[in-house]
Amino acid sequence: MKKNDKASRGGARGRSKIKKDNSSDEFSRSRSRLKAVSPSDLNKKNSDRMNSTTVRKPRSHTDIRGYSIGLKMSIIFGFLVAVMVFISLLVLSSIVESSLEDEIKASGVKSTVFLSETTRIMNEVYLSNSSEEGINHDPNANRNMQIFYESVGESINTSKVGILCAAVYLYAKDKQSPYMSSFKQYSIETVSPVVEVVGGVKVERKIFKIIEKGDIKIPCFKFEKTVIDPKTKAEIGKAVVYISMSKVKEVTSKVRGITYVVAFIGAAIGLLVAYMFSQTLSKPILLLLRDIQIVSGGDFEHRTKASSKDEIGTLAKAFDRMTENLRYQQELEVESERRMVELSHAKEIQQRLLPRRIPNLRGIDLHFYYQAAKDVSGDYYDVMPVNEDHVAFLVADVSGKGIPGSMVMTEIRTILQIIRTSSLSTKKIMSRANRLIASDIKPGMFVTMMYCILNLKNNVMLVSSAGHNPLLIQRATGEYISLNPKGIALGFDKGPIFDRVIAEQKIQLYKGDRIVLYTDGIVEAMSPEREEYGDDRMDEFVKRYAKISSKDFVDKLMDELKDHQDVAEQHDDITILTFKV
Structure with missing residues (x-):
């Protein structure tokens, strides 16, 4: 059964022949204190709070620190364009250089082959009658060939292929003897030891140094082909041609210069295009940022206008939904605070309606304990004087917890305070209380109660139960009694059935007897393993500790209950009232 303590509105309401007690004054004073914080004051306070959240001015998006997205994108995109253009033009420059070198090689090979064949033919024509010792013994032949080669060399040098020098060497007695050369004084420096053979012609990279023109150094290709005597198959000489690479270097240098210029222009264009594109991309982001800053300032009514259907537009719509949820959560928070204030006052009233101090009864050791599962509860206990x-003594439990249970509990207390002196019969008190509560209680709700009236002179006690937990009695003689007269809960029936069922039982108490009234929050307390404390444990506890003082009895029971619950949550209200004669 669920338990919720209810603060009752004490005092008689104009009923004739009923004497008002101090509870009505307490209730009136509690109601007057509530006027200090009325619902209208709360609403005004919460409204002011909501309005105050919108006065903060949002910061401008110019507060962004660091480089903007647009600038970053512009730099990256421009750099990539420049790199791509630069690499492309470098590749083109390399292709042009390679193509020009191939053209020079083709021309050099052709010139060298021509010179070699000419040398072979002229050797046959001019030296056919030479002595076996060599052509150097025939001065006329040597002179004629020299004149011929010089004319051939001049013809080659005047070509447009950039030939620096053409020379023919004829062998005589294992020595090389130049018969023709464009320059009389020159030297050769090796650039690369790699020798390439193209069409039977050896090709090497050299540095051609013209001594007679001030040691001018020119990068060139050296082409060399051996001259073979077709009759003897012997080497009779070699033809050598040097072709300048200056034009190749010149063209390559121009291409690379163009490469740098085009790369710079490409980078500038890339930066411009990237900046324009980034502005298009970053503008809706900056607008969304402005909206976020407005909302972060507390204006939950502000909405973002999605200007696109892409990811940014989807983000803007999601932000709008989040803003709406925040506004709803703020309203819930304000409402929750209002309810908490009201609940706090209800709790204060309910606490003041319960006994605040233990009554001093002649010959009775009395103590009680109450703990709500929520701020307000449906459990109720009281000790009320009927006459001298x-x-x-009573303990009641309303079905349900929280505000509804506390309201019913307050009504029950008010009714009992009014009718408590009208009879010394617990059965009659129960019947009258049921008739009054049944006409007002919400369908489905009910109240269980254990109601006792003790005669302080002879210790005779009358007991009635409205469907409540049993009354436990541990006699000083050792006898244990679980007393629970017949009865149904208050509020189930408006009178006839309840009056027929409700019973009253008389019991004689003796010195040393322990009496315990409690609600089901004790026996239904759960352990972490979902095990209830149970009736058996409760019976054993009463038997074991019946002889100690009532305060110690309650303290030990609460300690044992806490050990049983351990970390488990308290799900129901806990109330116990015990006394020893």
Whole structure:
């Protein structure tokens, strides 16, 4: 059964022949304190709070620190364009250089082959009658060939292929003897030891140094082909041609210069295009950032206008939904605070309606304990004087917790305070209380109650139960009694059935007897393993500790209950009232 403590509105409401008690004054004072914080004041306070959140001015997006997205994209895109253009033109320059070198090689090979064949033919024509010792013994032949080669060399040098020098060497007695050369004084420096053979002609990279023109150094290709005597198959000489690479270097240098210029222009164009594109991309982001800053300032009514259907537009719509949820959560928070204030006052009223101090009863050791599962509860206990010789003890439990349970509990307390002196019969008190509560209680709700009236002179106690947990009695003699007279819960029936079922039982108490009234929050307390404390444990506890003082009895029971619950949450209200005669 669920338990919720209810603060009752004490005092008689104009009923004739009923004497008002101090509870009505307490209730009136509690109601007057509530006027200090009325619902209208709360609403005004919360409204002011909501409005105050919108006065903060949002910061401009110019507060962004660091480089903007647009600038970053411009730099990266421009750099990539420049690199791509630069690499492309470098590749083109390399292709042009390679193509020009191939053209020079083709021309050099052709010139060298021509010179070699000419040398072979002229050797046959001019030296056919030479002595076996060599052509150097025939001065006329040597002179004629020299004149011929010089004319051939001049013809080659005047070509447009950039020939620096053409020379023919004829062998005589294992020595090389130049018969023709464009320059009389020159030297050769080796650039690369790699020798390439193209069409039977050896090709090497050299540095041609013209001594007679001030040691001018010119990068060139050296082409060399051996001259073979077709009759003897012997080497009779060699033809050598040097072709300048200056034009290749000149063209390559121009191409690379163009490469740098085009790369720079490409980078500039890339930066411009990237900047324009980034502006298009970053503009909606900056607008969204402005909207975020407005909302972060507290204006939850502000909405973002999605200007596109891409990811940024989707993000803007999602942000709008988030803003709407934040606004709803703020309203819930304000409402929750309002309810918490009201609940706090309800709790204060309920606490003041419960007994705040233990009554001093002659010959009775009394103690009680109450703990709500929520701020307010449906459990109720009381000790009420009926007259000079009689006192009423009761423990009640309303079905349900929270505000509804506390309201019913307050009503029950008010009714009992009014009718407590009208009879010394617990059965009659129960019947009257049921008739009054049944006409007002919400369908489905009910109240269980254990109601006792003790005669302080002879220790005779009358007991009635409205479907409540049993009354536990541990006698000083060792006898244990679980007393629970017949009865149904208050509120189930408006009168006839309840009056027929409700019973009253008389019991004689003796010195040393322990009496315990409690709600089901004790026996239904759960352990972390979902095991209830149970009736058996409760019975054993009463038997074991019946002889100690009532305060120690309650303290030990609460300690044992906490050990049983351990870390488990308290799900129901806990109330116990015990006394020893």
